[in-house]
Amino acid sequence: MRYAIVGLGSRAQMYLDACVGAHRDVAELVAVADVNRGRIGHHLRRIGADLPAYASVEELLAAQTVDRVIVTTPDYTHASIVIAALEAGADVIVEKPLTIDADSCRDIAATIEKTGKSVTVTFNYRYSPRNSALREVIAAGQIGKVTSVHFEWVLDTAHGADYYRRWHREKAKSGGLLVHKASHHFDLVNWWIHDIPTRVYASGGLRFYGSENASARGLVDRPPRGSIDVASRDPFMLDMRENPTLKALYLDNESYDGYLRDQDVFAPGITIEDNMSVIVDYASGATMSYSLNSHSPWEGYVVSVNGTEGRAELTVVERGAVLADSGRPVVDPSASPEMVAATESRPQSEKLVVQRHWQAAQEVPITGGDGAHGGGDAKLLRDVFVGASGDPLSRASDYRDGVRSIAVGIAANTSIATGHPITIADLDLRTDLSWPT
Structure with missing residues (x-):
């Protein structure tokens, strides 16, 4: 079956690896999409693949014929991507949660009924x-x-x-x-x-x-982003320079979409x-x-x-x-x-x-x-790519x-x-x- 993966953050890794590894006999990865081309490049280099890559699911579906779309994007984008894939004739596998509100849940339900295609929400x-x-x-x-x-x-x-x-x-x-x-x-x-x-x-x-709780506890004059070093670390600050995965996926690619992975947990917003x-x-x-x-x-x-x-x-x-x-x-x-x-x-x-x-x-x-x-992800991926059968616990x-x-x-x-x-x-x-x- 022809697969596409939309959203190439951290969670996409296990699906990418499954398509080019353990389940390559049943899954052909034909395209990927993400708003950040730097993350696309990181993952394609990591798996050693040269695949068509797109900035949106709409561009991908217009250019490619796929049987199944795997969605690992931020939660608020799930509904629009799921609906676009269903309307293009593809089945969908989406990371939990399916969506975030009642309106988009109703929209997905209506599209499933109209298209007759399936949506699987993964619960590892x-x-x-x-x-x-x-x-x-x-x-x-x-x-x-x-x-x-x-x-x-x-x-x-x-x-x-x-x-x-x-x-x-x-x-x-x-x-x-x-x-x-x-x-x-x-x-x-x-x-x-x-x-x-x-x-x-x-x-x-x-x-x-949050900022109000920080002020109440005297946590003021927070260190500016990117100023933390090992010797004087604030345990609530994140230094992505120390983590190769986070650096490669997020810090090195901020210029493409402006997404900041390391905001202060005591900042406003x-x-x-x-x-x-x-x-x-x-x-x-x-x-x-x-x-x-x-x-x-x-x-x-x-x-x-x-x-x-x-x-x-x-x-x-x-x-x-x-x-x-x-x-x-x-x-x-x-x-x-x-x-x-x-x-x-x-x-x-x-x-x-x-x-x-x-x-x-x-x-x-x-x-x-x-x-x-505990080995659960491997069993989940088998159910997703090969199909569930003979499970008395009905985990799929x-x-x-x-x-x-x-x-x-x-x-x-x-x-x-x-x-x-x-x-x-x-x-x-x-x-x-x-x-x-």
């Missing part, structure tokens, strides 16, 4: 062995019917801070972390308990990052939250309480699932405390997404415990693999999975803005959210 966290293990426990009925879920996710001051440096810092571009990041988490819960979210209430705010709490009701009657904090000293998550016959608890420490030694963090804040993924593939600790009523607690073994996300995701996940985040954003609970049906997303039988 489903494939992490620890998350698959929890799905197996619940699906096997070991804790009975699910009644409630508590899900706490913490991002540390290396990885978490990065969302406030990049385009993600603007809610109009990312939908905030409740859409961009938490769509992973909401998808996991929807998939774990095989249920449909129906109502959402949320609260949140910017309480750590941040419109997303850094502390969020959400209550979600499900069609079955179950309820989830969810929280996300992006300035924790360690990174990972704790999930507790209560059922009519017991309880399952999954605790994962992806990275331990970010300690400072002479002002330099142990986990460098300039860590690239590839470095973050590699760290997540080797969590510092993970533990899944199941306890049935009136019985002793039992630890469930978690068997991991090699590669990012489709368009409706993407809508179910962002429905919670969109409703949560609306709830924060209005102060009221939001019924997901009232969002009118034009999609049947029921699970296939």
Whole structure:
């Protein structure tokens, strides 16, 4: 099949490598597109390919015939690119989230219905062995019917801070972390308990990052961009000169589009939250309480699932405390997404415990693999390029999975803005959210 990739930032790397590597027998990469020709040049040199390259998806589709388009651009551009590809007769694979608001979700749904083409939203966290293990426990009925879920996710001051440096810092571009990041988490819960979210209430705010919080804590006279050196590092400043990947992709190519990858996390202009709490009701009657904090000293998550016959608890420490030694963090804040993924593939600790009523607690073994996300990315890519088959956990995701996940985040954003609970049906997303039988 003929593939094109639109968006050549960090996330595109695994798809580029798959097309020219492990899945080149079924995938022919015929073209790429990005607004920044410097990033195009970097990736094509890296994979040793001489391919037609374009500045937009429209130019690419006008010049090339493709079967499938892979979209790894900033979230706010997803809808227009997905729609253009569908109307050109191509199927689409898009990184989560599908899009960032209800209007664009409706537009995508209408285009899918009109064209009959397919959209796949990729959720690699489903494939992490620890998350698959929890799905197996619940699906096997070991804790009975699910009644409630508590899900706490913490991002540390290396990885978490990065969302406030990049385009993600603007809610109009990312939908905030409740859409961009938490769509992973909401998808996991929807998939774990095989249920449909129906109502959402949320609260949140910017309480750590941003210029107002910096002033309140006396963090004034911030070092100017590009002035940081190793000896006098501010741990919240990013020096891309120290990271070959970030330097090659972003610092060296700023002149092409003006994009700054290393903005100060305490500078003005941040419109997303850094502390969020959400209550979600499900069609079955179950309820989830969810929280996300992006300035924790360690990174990972704790999930507790209560059922009519017991309880399952999954605790994962992806990275331990970010300690400072002479002002330099142990986990460098300039860590690239590839470095973050590699760290997540080797969590510092993970533990899944199941306890049935009136019985002793039992630890469930978690068997991991090699590669990012415990070998999960390799399995995801096989499902994307070769096709899913024979998976009792149904980890392969489709368009409706993407809508179910962002429905919670969109409703949560609306709830924060209005102060009221939001019924997901009232969002009118034009999609049947029921699970296939």
